[in-house]
Amino acid sequence: MSSRTIAGPARGWEYVIGLEVHTELRTATKLFCGCPNAFGEEPNTSICPVCLGLPGSLPVMNAQAVDFAIRVGLALNATIQRSQFHRKNYFYPDMPKDFQISQYDVPINANGHLELPSGAVIGIERAHLEEDTGKLVHRGGGGRIESAEYSLIDYNRSGVPLLEIVSAPDIRDPEEAKEYVAELRSILVAVGASDGRMEEGSLRVDANVSVRPVGETQMRTRVEIKNLNSLRSLTRALEFEGRRQVQLYEDGEAMLQQTRFWDEARAVTGALRLKEEANDYRYFPEPDLPPVAPDPLVIEARRSELPEFLSTRRAQLADVLPELSRDLRETVITDECWPYLRAALDANITPHRAVARCANELVALLDEIGALSPSRFVEVLALEDEGKLGASQVKVLLREACLDPLAIPELVAKLGFTASDADAVKAMVAEVVASCTQEWSRYLAGDEKVAGFLLGQVMRRYGRQISGSDARQALTRLAEEARAESS
């Protein structure tokens, strides 16, 4: 079912992209201490000796963070393994211990993969646990780090659990990168590990990107773009960076391995002017934390509790509607829509019709869905399938079924939807036009303006028994038949 289309940065070039997604885990407390893991609190109100790195404090691992990591690992088809924490040593004022407790050579999750809506399969090299840093606020110079007079630090975020999910360099264009993040996000939300709020920084993306001529298999020098915190920034930054790199190669200039940032306002990437010595993080095993070795029984229990993922729904839809367009499919497999569609398919509603009603009507009604349960939805669609109601009646009925909890048959009666199927409506319209011969002749002769009059007569006579659009369809069909006969 692959519908992967790849757009290179320029003719004859392709992207090689790997993403590092940092997701904040939705635990009640931080990774190594009992401070609340909360967003948007007053600065420095969620702090203790541990997350402030006070002398003598020690980290103790949050069991819930490990549990979330296992669930995500399973969802990403990864191997869950005994893992060790390491210290990543470097000085930075938002990091209270001047080292980060992270995982290095033995992450808790390794070697997974994620299937995208396009059918592309992206490798997941690892998904490891680590602690977040505090937040810097820059004062003076427009609040930007490079021009600030001084900086302020809030350690509320310090020690918040992160899961860093590192993809293989399998992503081949910016759209695919976006799709990967969106798909990953839906999985993180589905297992309860993340609230998925990119705008609040719950999901932060770093991209490793290089370009190469199509056909080349070696990786070229890569650039890391930090902190792409919306899907829009991600694709725009990748597109810019791809063009920049191709330009450099074509101009015969040197490609530097560097870290760059995305300037949203100017829509360019820029080199981070941190005067960083060559990174030497001096990783070594964290002596304060024993290894985490998930119990195989717990892993199996978590596996059995996994929610249904989008990839599963796609596969189910592919079985009944192999030709379904990707747009339609992605619209109807959302968490909001899917229970209705699944119920309809289970009740043997015509699959095309079920998908159409979900994608067209249901999606528009989601905000006011109220009394419309999946079973009521199926009941309505069945009436249509059986030819008892016309399409436009179904649309009215679905809206009504959201607002009014009355049983469906009673709702049908209340709406006065007695006539229903196309033939019945045609008969009614035929009866009306038979009494308006003059207008009917003009209509047949091509005077479209007279259609309004004819439909007005139909509606006056039959009121809400039939819908205007059904009546219009019937009128069109009657005219076609009449013209066919006379020719």
Add this chain to the structure above:
Amino acid sequence: MTYRIDQADVAHIAKLARLSLSDDEIDSYQNSLSRILEVIDVMNSEDLSGFAPMDHPLETVNLLREDLVVPGLDRAEVLEAAPSAEDNYFRVPRILGSS
């Protein structure tokens, strides 16, 4: 194999460790660190390849805590003890640029 540490090494590791050393200090640390490295070199007189690295005396795993909130520290008290604070934040000199 004996590792020799030269003045450039000393300067490099001082930089990594955020220490500044005078030329005399670099000299003296080069001296003492070289002597210590000779002592450390004793490790290499034995073939240790058959001994797995042991990074910790404990063999336990999974010492985890429950995800329960525990009261933390009072902000005013903590900021009071800080070298510099402003508006309920810790304050530091600017991050980029040079003097």
Add this chain to the structure above:
Amino acid sequence: MNDEILDWGIRELQRRLESAEVSAVEVLEAYQEQIAIQEPEVDAFLSLDLEAARRRASYQDERRARGERLGRLAGVPVVLKDNLCTINFPTTAASKILDGWVPPYNATVVDRLDEEDAIVLGKTNLDEFAMGSSTENSAFKITRNPHDLDRVPGGSSGGSAAAVASRMALAGLGSDTGGSIRQPAALTGIVGLKPTYGRVSRYGLLAFASSLDQIGPLAASVEDTALVAECIMGHDPRDATSLQEAPPQLLGSLSQGVQGIRIGVVTNLIEAANPEVQAGVEAAIQALARAGAIVEEVALKELAYGLAAYYVVAPAEASSNLARYDGVRYGLREPGVTVEEMMIATRTKGFGPEVKRRIMLGTYALSAGYYDAFYVTAQRVRTFVREAFARAYVSFDLLIAPTSPTTAFRIGERSNDPVEMYRSDVCTIPSNLSGDPAISVPAGVDADGLPIGVQLLGPALSEQVLFRAAFVIEEGLH
């Protein structure tokens, strides 16, 4: 009366307090007087709050008068090495970088002493961040050995050892990363225990080398050491490396003797010591043999590699543990135009030369290109040492060796030669690398009247047997 009070051990003191023969305030006054006499000479304390101690003693007297049952250390004057966090005292680690810092929390051991109603007099001197073997590396003062004021008390827990040895406190807490409790105990003629790794919570101990550090007690007698050990041991949920074991019953089994206990005499460590120290160890061995222990010689040449491994592992961990002293959140800050300049200025001014040396050594050992050659090799040595111990413990219940190769050396004698200083720890380091317990017990004095220490080593969690043997030596050499 005062001198008599100072002679009492903890249990004796408890009996006298319970029978109202003496009050906690009177006990405190006796120690206060002793401190007034001794401290100007010994310089053991970095901070001292006798007023607070007196209030606490007086409150205990009131509670006792009301018939309340007090803790196992009620009225006992104790001192804390100044690398243990205390709400009521500054905690400096003898470093300028923390000068004036008062922690907002207590170390777990401090809370435990508090629950047992111990009376903390003050915080004692140490080598800066516990890096040293003489207490000469303190940024604030040099502590002197009460047996000879021209000599060092050993280190790094030299302040606690000197305070107990000069009878300014009944017991003290220290920390032992490569011998820092046992060696000063030996050099000042008292008892010092390094417990099994994980027996005592490290929460609130300013970390030097996290995989080696253990907090332990120092006291004048085996019995007092055992009692304090019992009070501070046990699981702490705030330290993920703390063992789930309940504290062992040490006092109750103290006098069970060593009949049939197999003791290995570690010949190669004994050969490393000077002849007078060897004679002291020999006397202790005789005492054990007289009490029915089965004594045999054993050579553990692997232990000789411990020193080299220690001087990789400990500095490596220290280089990371001490990164947080950067001037941002607490302690010293020196001015700088940028954060980086501020951090460099602060650390350069705040750390002393030995701390800088070890930070640089550890940074080097972990840095790109050297990690395998240094850090990983040192880790292999740990296994090498641990397996040697494991083989020995098939044949022996305990091992015996000197604590320190020499008795107390003169102030300044080794301070210009780090390597010579490091060799002071050759007998104590192996137990830190393996995580096993060891205890130092006095074993007579040399020709200059300087104390000799003998060390008993055992497998993990063998504290009970260690104390029984230590008690036999104490009794036998009396």
